[in-house]
Amino acid sequence: MRVLVTGHEGYIGAVLVPMLRESGHEVVGLDTGFYTGCPRGTPG
Numbered sequence: 816m817r818v819l820v821t822g823h824e825g826y827i828g829a830v831l832v833p834m835l836r837e838s839g840h841e842v843v844g845l846d847t848g849f850y851t852g853c854p855r856g857t858p859g
Contacts, residue, residue, distance in 0.1 A: 817841045
């Protein structure tokens with residue numbers, strides 16, 4: 816099954832995407848990229 820994950824680079828998406836892929840799903844991610852380049856846990 817194909818699954819669209821919004822916010823795939825975020826806190827939940829980073830855990831959810833690998834779980835879905837391990838279950839055999841085809842995952843497509845969509846993210847705004849607001850925190851690209853920021854260390855996790857510290858807002859931009």
